[in-house]
Amino acid sequence: MSKGPELIITEKDNAARRIADILSGESAEADRINGVNVYKWGGKRCIGLSGHVVGVDFPPEYNDWRDVEPVELIDAPIDKHPTQENIVAALRRLARNARRVVIATDYDREGELIGKEAYELVRDVNEDVPVDRVRFSSITDREVTEAFDNPDGLDFNLAAAGEARQIVDLVWGAALTRFLSLSARQLGDDFISVGRVQGPTLKLIVDREREIEAFDPEDYWELFADLQKDSESFEAQYFYLDEDGNEAERVWDGDDAEEAYETLRNVEAATVDSVRRRTRTDDPPAPFNTTQFIRAAGSLGYSAQRAMSIAEDLYTAGYITYPRTDNTVYPEDLDPRELLDAFTANRTFGDDAQNLLEQEEIEPTAGDNETTDHPPIHPTGELPSRSDLTEDEWDVYELVVRRFFATVAESAKWEHLRVVADAGGLSLKANGKRLVKAGYHEVYPYFNSSESFVPDVAEGESLAVTDTEIEEKQTQPPRRYGQSRLIETMEKMGIGTKATRHDVIQKLYDRNYIESDPPRPTRLARAVVEASEEFAELIVSEEMTAQLEADMQAIARGDASLDDVTAESREILEDVFEGLMESGDEVGKHLQKSLKADKTVGACPESDHDLVVRKSRRGSYFIGCDGYPDCTYTLPLPSTGKPLIMDEECDEHGLSHVKMLAGRKTFVHGCPLCKAEEADAEEDLIIGDCPECGAGAESETPQNGDGETDGEHGELAIKRLRSGSRLVGCTRYPDCDYSLPLPRRGDIEVTDEECEEHDLPEIRITYDDSDREPWDLGCPICNYRAYQAEQAGGDELQSVKGIGEKTAEKLKAAGIEDVPSLKEAEPDALADLVDGVGPDTVRKWQSAAD
């Protein structure tokens, strides 16, 4: 019997550290094996995995998509192999002489499977060591201690349920993905994927788009009147009772609307029929789970992906709890007063925390979902200072803090006032609301708490009708899903998990299935959904997950085996493939046609082919003729962003407008041919000498392409390129490629002011929209230098090529604070002052700084 250590295995490093702290009474020390943290104390070791450290896949002989018929994957063997070699190696080393192993992975199905994977790795190197399993719902002193005092065994059935899911997902996903990609001859980076979760998610988006397109708008009218009491005026709306006796505001017949409007217009006063006052309690929101957090961050303008990425950073830094959770009920051991206490000294949160602490009773809200793996997202009580975080991180951190505050705050109270009046036999109503007790709104400003004013009136009172209005409207198609609505709907449908839903959406973007935000489906997406609906309906249906979920529960209960479930699933897929293989060509053609439609801008002006968006070998986008190489017509596109073809077409050329997607820098490029023609028509405007090869340049004698002096001096000119961008560039381009950027929007005005340092006129940008102030961009060289400095994190020195963060620090220590002083410095003297820098390097910087 070996006397080695006891080995505790957790799902992630963070959990390992916290559990080690609890069990050791904070005496555990961190060690590293193979670059993996191992916490040790007494005779114990604790190591954190990184989720699954082994993966399932087909053996290598199935790797070549062209050599293997997709249908063969259905019955192909499936292997498990380490995906995190260093962790697996460290685990093996520790397990070899362990005297006992305790699996302490998350308390959920996937955690049980990860635990079983660890168990198998342990067994590979140690046949006899006893292996226990501990389960706890949150990593706290009490729960962890209790769990380790009462160890249990691994639940192999539950783990098998997870394995069945892995197999079904791999077999269906890989076989169908390869089939669709092969049939459309899309084998590169742009393969065509389907899967149990991405399928129904994509169908959700495509179905909504179908509804929008099929929508037939209907006209209706709404009538309003301003009522006046004393000098206070408020708006009331006309309503009537429909045939079911329900209140209705929309008038569907134009003549009826006109008639009512005439009546209303001719009355001078309305009589108050009824006044109803009600107070409504507005309860604070439940604690954050992942979905609700993403939704709240979404209303602040963060994409689902971005919100999660920030949350993960805040978690890793120790400021908030684990961000992937379904739980909306705080664990019992969370003491709200203690947590609030941690905020009382803080500048931003102190007052709110103090006020909350002064409440007599603190009873946190609770949602419907209580799970066992992680608590709802809340601040840890370890506070960052504002400068520790980026602006976005602080924004999100504040949201999490304030959400916690809200959940322990009091309800708000609204007073609703509803007034119904009669105007010439027509009913008018006005709804006012007033926040009489702010409650949680005081600490959580993210919900709308705006009031609407209706004055105190009495029944029978007469009010002047001062203004009447009729509005013609149309019923609107259903709205597209935004990212957070999509995630909420996925959650309701039971597809994906808290940790993957936002990734699935990102995957749809990456696969060219959706574009823009809120996401719109591409033609390719429709074709994939259509093909799936016809031949493999299950893969775009939420039913597949529901069925799998039921099967997994049967396995977990012991009522079914992994083999039963996977064999049945494989049989269904065999049937799917029978239909699919018969129509493979047809499916492929449909997909190819849609792929091309997504790229087509319009007809080529020089041949009978289409113009399509293409990618150059250097990775930039341009527009080229589909008839290439017979026709070599091209049009350039801007260098920033990914082109999206819009519905709008150019009246003159019949080409679709192009939008360049680049996150916050997204802009509409418009018709690419118009842009090119505008550039051709505009003459370059000379503003000075080129600093590199102009008359005053010291550094180099201008040379032509052969390396001989061509005797010509370059000048700087404001130019408009065919790609639509504008710049200040050398007239000797391409022999001299000196250039400075100019903004895409606005009119460029060359002023009389001149920059003394560079002998260039200062430039001003003016805008057509009258409310936008002109921008004094100034000297283009100074402007570009300031821009580069901003990009380099506010440090001007780092804008110079060759100077990084460390060098900038050294230069500052030597008294060089900015670019002008760098340029004035004597190279030999400066080199003496700065470690590891020679006079030639200084000269290089000086010429680069120009």
Place this chain on the structure above:
DNA sequence: GCAAGGTC
């Protein structure tokens, strides 16, 4: 290079 699920 395929899925979906962990985690970073």
